Amino acid sequence: xxxxxxxxxxxxxxxxxxxxxxxxxxxxxxxxxxxxxxxxxxxxxxxxxxxxxxxxxxxxxxxxxxxxxxxxxxxxxxxxxxxxxxxxxxxxxxxxxxxxxxxxxxxxxxxxxxx
Amino acid sequence: xxxxxxxxxxxxxxxxxxxxxxxxxxxxxxxxxxxxxxxxxxxxxxxxxxxxxxxxxxxxxxxxxxxxxxxxxxxxxxxxxxxxxxxxxxxxxxxxxxxxxxxxxxxxxxxxxx
Numbered sequence: 340x341x342x343x344x345x346x347x348x349x350x351x352x353x354x355x356x357x358x359x360x361x362x363x364x365x366x367x368x369x370x371x372x373x374x375x376x377x378x379x380x381x382x383x384x385x386x387x388x389x390x391x392x393x394x395x396x397x398x399x400x401x402x403x404x405x406x407x408x409x410x411x412x413x414x415x416x417x418x419x420x421x422x423x424x425x426x427x428x429x430x431x432x433x434x435x436x437x438x439x440x441x442x443x444x445x446x447x448x449x450x451x452x453x454x
Numbered sequence: 455x456x457x458x459x460x461x462x463x464x465x466x467x468x469x470x471x472x473x474x475x476x477x478x479x480x481x482x483x484x485x486x487x488x489x490x491x492x493x494x495x496x497x498x499x500x501x502x503x504x505x506x507x508x509x510x511x512x513x514x515x516x517x518x519x520x521x522x523x524x525x526x527x528x529x530x531x532x533x534x535x536x537x538x539x540x541x542x543x544x545x546x547x548x549x550x551x552x553x554x555x556x557x558x559x560x561x562x563x564x565x566x567x568x
Contacts, residue, residue, distance in 0.1 A: 345497070373556075382542065382560045383498070432497045439548050440505075442488045443556065445497035 342366045345433055345446025352423055352453055360418045360449045362433030368413035369435040373443065374406075377430040386431075389416040423453040457481050460543055460559030469568050473530040477543035477559045480524065484557075486546040487519050489528045491539045492561065498542055502528065533566045540564070 344363040352358050362372055372389040387408055388396040395408035405427075407419040420427055430450050434443040460477045467473055475489075486505045490498035502517035504510045510517045518527040526545075530537055543559040 343497075382558050385556075430495070434497075439554060440486055440546065442486070442500050442503040443544070444500060445490075448495070448497045450495065 342444035343433065343435055343446040345449055347449055348447060349450040350452070352451070354424055354453055355422055357419055357421045358423055358451060360420075360431055360433075360451075362416045362418070362435075362446055364414045364435045366444075367435075367437050369416075369437075370413060371436070372410060372416040373434045373436075374408065374416075374418050375432045375434065375445075377432060377448075383432065386418075391416075420451065423451070425453045427451065428453045458543065458545060458557050458559045461562055462560050464563040464565060466565045466567060467533055469533060469535060469566055471533050471566070473528075473533050473537070473564060473566075475528040475530075475541050475543075475562050475564070477526050477545075478524055479526075479545060479557075481547065482521070482524065483547045484524075484545040485548060487517070487526050488544040488546075489515075489517055489526075490542045490544060491537075492542060493539045501541075535566045535568045538565045 346361045370391045374386045375383040376386050377383050385398050386401045389408045389410040391410045391413050397403045410416040430448050432445050432448040434445045436443045458479045489502040491501050492498040504517050507519050507521045514531045516529040540561040540563050542561040545557050547555045
């Protein structure tokens with residue numbers, strides 16, 4: 340069965356608005372969750388590492404004020420795209436792993452389209 | 455040289471063929487190796503996970519790791535049209551503390567024709 344639940348699966352929003360994406364770990368408590376972005380025909384790009392109870396760690400070039408991450412519980416992390424612009428249109432995917440050496444399990448992704 | 459190299463394809467085979475997908479890597483510190491399958495507009499699905507050299511089999515899938523050559527492969531036997539997807543290799547370095555890195559290949563697009 341699914342290990343990770345991600346919601347919504349797709350969203351269309353107007354430029355300038357904010358969008359929240361939820362990621363839930365269903366099988367185990369996850370102190371760490373990862374957020375990826377994927378553009379068409381490209382591989383996954385790590386955006387940030389979400390840490391329960393502390394600030395997220397962002398990859399170089401990712402604006403932390405634009406992509407707000409909240410990891411309020413051991414099973415839920417949220418990514419909010421603030422003041423979205425058309426160039427933010429992409430496929431956003433979260434993932435969790437049971438331990439540091441375990442493989443990542445991915446959600447089904449959220450396709451964001453900003454008009 | 456990129457740390458993980460994967461031929462993006464596309465790769466097109468007839469149904470029933472044996473498929474070989476490959477990744478090479480340059481950093482000998484990679485310890486854990488995974489293969490993912492990603493259907494269009496879906497998140498990646500874990501197929502295989504291994505950490506030692508040699509073969510690991512699961513149904514029609516066999517993962518092979520050769521650490522001496524820094525080379526991993528995924529073999530698909532009796533390929534089916536439902537195997538048509540993008541296949542991504544991934545590798546982990548984890549030597550403790552903050553020295554953790556997960557790196558993906560670019561993915562290989564596979565089409566199995568009925």
